[in-house]
Amino acid sequence: MxxxxxxxxxxxxxxxxxxxxxxxxxxxxxxxxxxxxxxxxxxxxxxxxxxxxxxxxxxxxxxxxxxxxxxxxxxxxxxxxxxxxxxxxxxxxxxxxxxxxxxxxxxxxxxxxxxxxxxxxxxxxxAPKIFPLLRLSSFLNGGRNAYIPSGLVETARLHIQTYRQGSLKSYLSAVRLYDQNLGLLVFFRMVVESKISLSYENTIFEINARWWLNEK
Missing domain, CATH: 3.40.1350.10 (Trna Endonuclease; Chain: A, domain 1)
Known part of the structure; x- marks a missing residue:
């Protein structure tokens, strides 16, 4: 064996x-x-x-x-x-x-x-990061063909550019007029695109996860 x-x-x-x-x-x-x-x-x-x-x-x-x-x-x-x-x-x-x-x-x-x-x-x-990242990958794969309203993209971009750092909770509050799952899709796409970085303790979707704008 x-x-x-x-x-x-x-x-x-x-x-x-x-x-x-x-x-x-x-x-x-x-x-x-x-x-x-x-x-x-x-x-x-x-x-x-x-x-x-x-x-x-x-x-x-x-x-x-x-x-x-x-x-x-x-x-x-x-x-x-x-x-x-x-x-x-x-x-x-x-x-x-x-x-x-x-x-x-x-x-x-x-x-x-x-x-x-x-x-x-x-x-x-x-190794503890593997399962949270696998879960995130599954989420992004499931939403890769989803329609994202342009207004949501612009609202998210303005929030990130204005505050430059914050929590996932504050971000979701800023895009609360839109579907939460779509808001999360936009957010985590920005993570993959290296526009923002993310720090979390247990689960990558926890509302207290911290993000910050990458200065490039």
């Missing part, structure tokens, strides 16, 4: 690790098929809901670097474009770092990329 993965505790799906996750990414506006809990964790924690990330391509690839007439390969799992800094190449591992980690960092730098490796030690400390 397969050994239970440490990251299976993210989802508590028993002893089998690596089931396929099919998710919708609002940030890249496409369906993603993620082949493991690690990929799911990385998508949630370091890509989709990271205010530092503008966009990404969750497709494995290879960059070729020629040094002294010799071609070197850099294999990666995700190509990531942050709002600031060079494009990143993310490699997902079970534990530790690869033997050629430092070499790949330098090779990537020659191409003006940043090479980064992630493992269970990066994801496990943030």
């Amino acid at each position: 397969p050994k239970k993965s440490r990251t299976s505790y993210f989802t508590q799906r028993g002893k089998y690790f690596g089931n396929l996750w099919v998710v919708f990414s609002l940030k890249v506006n496409k369906i993603l098929r993620l082949g493991s809990d690690r990929q799911l964790a990385h998508w949630l924690l370091n890509l989709e809901y990271s205010p530092a990330i503008k966009t990404f391509s969750f497709e494995p690839g290879t960059k070729i670097v020629n040094v002294g007439g010799v071609d070197h390969r850099i294999d990666y799992h995700v190509e990531v474009i942050p709002f600031e800094g060079p494009t990143e190449l993310h490699v997902l591992r079970t534990n530790g770092f690869s033997d050629n980690y430092e070499q790949n960092k330098q090779l990537a730098k020659n191409l003006k990329y940043q090479y980064l490796e992630f493992n269970d030690e990066h994801w496990l400390p943030h």
